[in-house]
Amino acid sequence: MTQGQTPTTQLMAVLPGDDPTTASRARPSSGGTGNLRRVILGALGVVGIAVFWELYKFLGPEKGWAIGTTIILPRTNDMSMPHVWTMFERLFQPLTGAANSKMMWEAVVDASAFSLYVAAVGWIIGVSVGFLLAVLMQRFRTAQSAVLPWVILSQTVPLIAIAPLVRRWGSQIEFGSFVWENWMSVALIASYLAFFPVSIGALQGLNSPETAHVELFRSYGVGWWKTLIRLRIPASIPYLIPALKLAAANAVIGTIVAEVSIGLKGGIGRTVIEFAGAAGGDPGKPWAPIFGAIAIGLIAAGIVSVFALFLRRFMRQETNS
Amino acid sequence: MTAIENRVPAAQASDTRNQTGETMTQPLTGERESQSTGGSDAVVVRDVGKIFTTKKGATVTALENIDLTVAAGEFVSLIGPSGCGKSTLMRLIADLDTPTSGTLTVFGKTAKQARLDQEYGIAFQQAGLLPWRTVRANIELPLELHGFSKAARTARSRELLLLVGLGDFADNYPDQLSGGMQQRVAIARSLAESPNLLLMDEPFGALDEMTREHMQAELAHICAETQAAVVFVTHSIPEAVFLADRVVVMSPRPGRIQAVVDVKLGAGERTDDLREDDQFFASVSEVREHLHGTHATGVRGVENR
Ligand SMILES: Nc1ncnc2c1ncn2[C@@H]1O[C@H](COP(=O)(O)OP(=O)(O)O)[C@@H](O)[C@H]1O
Ligand SMILES: [Mg+2]
Numbered sequence: 001m002t003q004g005q006t007p008t009t010q011l012m013a014v015l016p017g018d019d020p021t022t023a024s025r026a027r028p029s030s031g032g033t034g035n036l037r038r039v040i041l042g043a044l045g046v047v048g049i050a051v052f053w054e055l056y057k058f059l060g061p062e063k064g065w066a067i068g069t070t071i072i073l074p075r076t077n078d079m080s081m082p083h084v085w086t087m088f089e090r091l092f093q094p095l096t097g098a099a100n101s102k103m104m105w106e107a108v109v110d111a112s113a114f115s116l117y118v119a120a121v122g123w124i125i126g127v128s129v130g131f132l133l134a135v136l137m138q139r140f141r142t143a144q145s146a147v148l149p150w151v152i153l154s155q156t157v158p159l160i161a162i163a164p165l166v167r168r169w170g171s172q173i174e175f176g177s178f179v180w181e182n183w184m185s186v187a188l189i190a191s192y193l194a195f196f197p198v199s200i201g202a203l204q205g206l207n208s209p210e211t212a213h214v215e216l217f218r219s220y221g222v223g224w225w226k227t228l229i230r231l232r233i234p235a236s237i238p239y240l241i242p243a244l245k246l247a248a249a250n251a252v253i254g255t256i257v258a259e260v261s262i263g264l265k266g267g268i269g270r271t272v273i274e275f276a277g278a279a280g281g282d283p284g285k286p287w288a289p290i291f292g293a294i295a296i297g298l299i300a301a302g303i304v305s306v307f308a309l310f311l312r313r314f315m316r317q318e319t320n321s
Numbered sequence: 322m323t324a325i326e327n328r329v330p331a332a333q334a335s336d337t338r339n340q341t342g343e344t345m346t347q348p349l350t351g352e353r354e355s356q357s358t359g360g361s362d363a364v365v366v367r368d369v370g371k372i373f374t375t376k377k378g379a380t381v382t383a384l385e386n387i388d389l390t391v392a393a394g395e396f397v398s399l400i401g402p403s404g405c406g407k408s409t410l411m412r413l414i415a416d417l418d419t420p421t422s423g424t425l426t427v428f429g430k431t432a433k434q435a436r437l438d439q440e441y442g443i444a445f446q447q448a449g450l451l452p453w454r455t456v457r458a459n460i461e462l463p464l465e466l467h468g469f470s471k472a473a474r475t476a477r478s479r480e481l482l483l484l485v486g487l488g489d490f491a492d493n494y495p496d497q498l499s500g501g502m503q504q505r506v507a508i509a510r511s512l513a514e515s516p517n518l519l520l521m522d523e524p525f526g527a528l529d530e531m532t533r534e535h536m537q538a539e540l541a542h543i544c545a546e547t548q549a550a551v552v553f554v555t556h557s558i559p560e561a562v563f564l565a566d567r568v569v570v571m572s573p574r575p576g577r578i579q580a581v582v583d584v585k586l587g588a589g590e591r592t593d594d595l596r597e598d599d600q601f602f603a604s605v606s607e608v609r610e611h612l613h614g615t616h617a618t619g620v621r622g623v624e625n626r
Binding site for chain 2: 210
C-alpha cells in the first residue's frame with residue numbers, strides 16, 4: 001500500500017462508520033427500503049426517549065435521591081423535569097409577555113438559522129482547507145511528515161482557549177471597508193474543528209488506489225494532476241463522505257460552543273445560555289433552544305447525506321466474482 | 322552482487338547459446354534473422370539485468386543477461402515457474418520499472434519514450450477496472466486522458482465492445498460483471514488506442530478453465546484482426562503454445578531465458594481445432610521438456626494441463 005498509511009489508519013479507526021468496504025456492500029438498489037427502515041427506527045428511538053422520560057418522571061422520587069451531596073437520581077418535579085408536552089407547548093407560546101412578542105418557535109428558528117449559516121461557512125472553509133492539506137500531503141511525502149503531526153496536535157488545543165484569541169486577533173483585522181465581525185471568529189473556530197476529519201479521511205482516500213491502478217495511469221503517461229482528478233479523488237470518496245459528516249457535526253458543535261465563549265449574539269448557543277437562566281417560572285423555556293440545536297445537527301447531517309446520494313457510484317467496489 | 326558482475330561478455334553469452342542449441346529451438350537469445358534494432362522490431366531487449374534491493378539491503382537478481390527481440394506483429398509468450406522474472410521483464414518493457422543493466426528499446430525508442438507515446442497497451446492478471454466507471458467509460462479511459470473528442474471516444478468504444486462481445490453491457494458497472502467479462506473489458510481498454518504492442522501479464526490467470534480457453538480463442542481472433550505484437554506472460558503451457566508464434570521459456574534464480582520454442586501452427590488464425598493438432602502437442606511437449614530441464618525435481622508453479 002502507499003506511504004503514510006500507518007498513522008492515518010489508526011486515526012481513522014476511531015472515526016465511526018468510516019469503513020468504505022462495508023459501506024459499499026449495501027447496494028444502491030437496496031437503498032429505498034433500507035432508508036425507510038432507518039427513518040422508522042430513528043423515530044422509534046425518539047419516542048422511546050420521551051416515554052422513558054415520562055416514565056421516570058412518574059415513578060421516580062419527587063425530591064430526587066442523593067447520598068450526602070451527590071445526586072444519584074434527579075428530581076422529578078415539574079420545574080426540574082417538565083412534561084414532554086410542556087416543552088412542545090412552550091414552543092407555540094409567545095416568547096415574552098410583551099404584546100408584540102414573537103412566538104417561541106420563531107425565535108428558535110431565527111437563532112438556529114443564524115447558527116446553521118455560521119456553521120455552514122465554517123464547514124465549507126474547514127472542508128476546503130482539510131482537503132487541500134490532504135492533497136498537499138499526498139503529493140509531497142515531506143509535507144506529510146511536516147504537516148500531519150500538527151494536524152493531529154491542533155485538535156488537542158481546547159476550544160475555550162483559542163476562542164478569545166481568535167476574537168482578539170480578528171478585531172485587529174481591518175482592510176478598507178472590511179471589518180472583522182464576531183460571527184467570522186465563530187465560523188473560523190467551527191472550521192478549525194471541521195478541517196481535521198476531512199484532512200485525515202481525504203489523505204487516506206487519496207492514498208487508497210491500488211498499485212495496479214496507479215501503474216495503469218503511469219502506463220498512460222499522464223502526470224500527477226490527471227491521476228489526482230481521474231483516479232485519486234474518485235477513489236477517495238468512500239473515505240471522504242464519513243469525514244464530511246463528522247466535519248458537519250464538528251462545525252455545529254464548534255459554532256455553538258464558540259458562540260458562547262466569544263459572546264456572539266443571535267445564535268442558538270447564546271440562546272441556550274440565556275433561556276437556561278429563565279428556567280425559574282418557565283420550565284419549558286430552556287428546552288426550546290435545545291430542540292433548535294438538535295435540529296441544526298440533524299439538518300447539517302441531512303444535507304451531507306443528500307450530497308452523498310449524488311456520489312453513490314463512487315461507493316462501488318471492483319468485485320471479482 | 323553488483324550490476325557490473327552480472328554483465329557477461331558477449332563471447333561468453335554466445336557460448337551458452339550453442340550448448341542448448343537444438344533442432345527445433347531458436348538460438349537462446351530469441352533473435353530472429355533481423356539483428357537490427359530499427360523501428361521494424363516491436364521490442365528489442367539487449368543483455369538486460371534487473372537487481373532489486375530490498376529495504377533491508379538484500380539484493381535479488383530478478384533478471385540476468387536477457388536478450389529478446391519481438392518483431393512487429395509477432396506473438397511471444399513468456400513462460401516459466403513463479404519468480405523467474407516474467408512480470409519483471411514485462412514491467413521493464415512497459416517502463417513501470419527500469420533495468421539495472423543493458424538496453425531496451427520499443428519501436429526503436431527508449432522504453433520511457435514509448436510509454437509516453439502510448440506505443441503499448443497493457444493488461445494485468447487483475448482486470449483493474451475503475452469501479453465507479455461503466456464498462457464503456459472504462460474502455461474510454463485512455464482516450465479521455467489523451468484528449469480524444471467525445472465522438473471519437475464513443476465510436477471507438479462501440480467498436481471495441483462489439484469486438485470483445487460486450488455490446489449489451491456498455492452501461493453496466495464492473496461489479497455487475499463476471500471475472501471473465503471484466504477481463505474482456507480490460508483487454509478492450511488495452512486496445513483502445515490501437516497500439517502496435519500489447520503487454521499482457523497472466524490476463525487469464527484468475528479465470529476458470531472453460532472461460533480461459535474461450536478467452537484464448539477470442540484473443541487469438543483479436544490479434545489476427547489488430548496485427549499488434551504481443552508479449553504474453555503465462556504459466557500455462559497449452560495457453561502459451563496455442564497463442565504464440567514463439568514461446569520463451571525462462572528459468573529462475575537468476576531469471577534467464579532457458580530456451581525459445583518456435584510454434585509452427587500454420588499462418589492462419591488460431592482456432593480451437595488447433596488444440597487437437599499434432600504440431601500443437603509437439604510444441605507443448607517441447608516447452609515442457611525445456612521447463613523440466615531447469616530443475617531435476619520438476620517445476621513448481623507451472624501448469625502442465
Ligand atoms: N519490487 C520488488 N522488490 C524486490 N524483489 C522483487 C520485486 N519485484 C519482484 N521481485 C523479485 O523478483 C523475482 C521475479 O519476480 P516476478 O517478475 O514477479 O516473477 P514472475 O512474474 O515470473 O512470477 C522474484 O524473486 C521476486 O521476489
Ligand atoms: Mg508474475
